[in-house]
Amino acid sequence: MLSEQQVLIVGGGHVGLSFALLLAHHGIASTLLEKNSYPTISPNDDQTRSHYLDSRNTALSRRTVQIYEEIGLWSELQSHACRIDAVQISEQGSFGRAQLNKEDEQVESFGQVMENAWLGRKLLLAAQEESLITIIDNANVTAVEQQKAGVTLRFNYYDTDEHEQELQASLLVACDGRDSTIRPLLNIGTTTYDYKQTAIVGVVQTDKPHEHVAIERFSPAGPLAVLPLTDPEGDGNDDYQKGYRRSVVWVCPTGEETQYLEDDAHFLQTLQKAFGQRAGTFVAAGRRGAYPLTRVLAKQQVDGRCVIMGNAAHTLHPVAGQGFNLCMRDAHVLAQMISAQVLKGADIGDPTLLKRYEKSRQTDQKRVIRFCDAVVHGFTHPNPAIKLARNVALIAFDKLPNIKPLIANYAMGLKS
Structure with missing residues (x-):
């Protein structure tokens, strides 16, 4: 039997790694299990981008x-982050439009855009260097059993003949994604909704600098976005950088994605038609991925001494980029509650505490879920009266006082 740890974390993606680092910040040990094999990296690896697009x-x-600043990691992340200073919102073929500016809202920025590969690399390096975190990758979880005083997890290693192994802890947190292994082991069901949409995600280059502006554009097919990215070298927050790279999320009806994946020229022409000249001319596109969009919500997020977190708890539509940020707020709250238990010398896996966590997160989670669905359905509804109403609403949002600060704070995750 492996040594006992206070917290077991299943799922070593961005949320799982971040949660382990949050716990370590509070002096709490954890063991993190990941089904994939982590790449071998070191702090001295080449840090430049290998593929521009x-x-x-x-x-x-x-x-x-702010959460990454709190645990001392933002200084390691920010070189590949690009500020969002303004957000433009409009609908294709309509008159309604609005804009948020950081000066008006008196904030440093509305957020930052970062390459997933860089974020994952830095989180993994930080976890590997943290003595309070034990990492087990290539791990296949086979069983979870709960006792009055703890949780027992059994696993083996993929592609090996080693015997099943066992871990024990006071608490188990599942961050193992939309297709969670832990959920069914705990007999936790889900509610799902198929948007019948597919997100095409990639990076493009334009002939006009982004100037740290994010563009949200709504089309009959679904919501679209181009977000500012760093230049190939250096810090994307330096004012001298022009910035011609942009992250793209293009949503299309499921079944139409192949034409956008395989034909660069067609993809660029379609983007140009949808965005006009707001982003300039789209001149190059990189390799793209297609991701079917389905909302998946766990019917419960706590079962005894087990917590469901991240995409295992709520997988959302990518509109407005709320999903990962909601997960981080969940992780931050749970880490604080566990830390408070440790300071009191109390049981960190106390089911009453975990139910209190679940209840405390309901308002924020429900608000974000409702917001995402309202935007998706509201801006794709073909009824002319609804189209007129949403364009009037956009103008009202842009012109009426006191509305922008409220929406901006929600988007920044500062009100939950």
């Missing part, structure tokens, strides 16, 4: 940046 990216809200 080939990368997936994540928009980090202002609150998520």
Whole structure:
């Protein structure tokens, strides 16, 4: 039997690694199990981008940046982050439009856009260097059993003949994604909704500098976005950088994605038609990925001494980039509650505490889920009266006082 740890974390993606680092910040040990094999990296590896246009990216809200600042990691991340100073919102073929500016809202930025590969690399390096975190990759979880005083997890290693192994802890947190292994082992069901949309995600280059402006554009097919990215070298937050790279999320009806994946010229022409000259001319596109969009919500996020977190708890539509940031707020709250238990000398896996965590996160989670669905359905509804109403609403949002600060704070994750 392996040595006992206080917390077991299943799933070593961005949320799982971040949660382990949050716990370590509070002096709490954890063992993290990941089904994939982690790459071998070191702090001295080449840190430049190997592919100018080939990368997936994540928009980090202002609150998520603050969380990484709190645990001392933002200084390691920020060289590949690009500020969002303004957000433009409009609908294709309509008159309604609005804009948020950081000066008006008196904030440093609305958030940052970062390459997933860089974020994952830095999180993994930080976890590997943290003595309070034990990492087990290539791990196949086979069983979870709960006792009155703890949780027992059994696993073996993929592609080996080693016997099943066992870990024990006071608490288990599952961050193992939309297709979670832990959820069914705990007999936790889900509610799902198929948007019948597919997101095409990639990076493009334009002939016009982005000037740290994010563009949200709504089309009959679904919501679209181009977000500012760093230049190939250096810090994307330096004012001298022009910035011609942009992250793209293009949503199309499922079944139409092949034409956008295989034909660069067609993809660029379609983007140009949808965005007009707001981003300039789209001149190059990198390799793209297609991701079917389905909302998956766990029917419960706590079962005894087990917590469901991250995409295992709520997989959302990518509109407005809220999903990962909601997960980070969940992780931050749970880490604080566990830390408070440790300071009191109390049981960190106390089911009553975990139910209190679940209840405390409901308002924020429900608000974000409702917002995402309202935007998706509201801006794709073909009814002319609804189209008129949403364009009037955009103008009202742009012109009426006190509305922008409220929406901006929610988008930045500063009100939950």
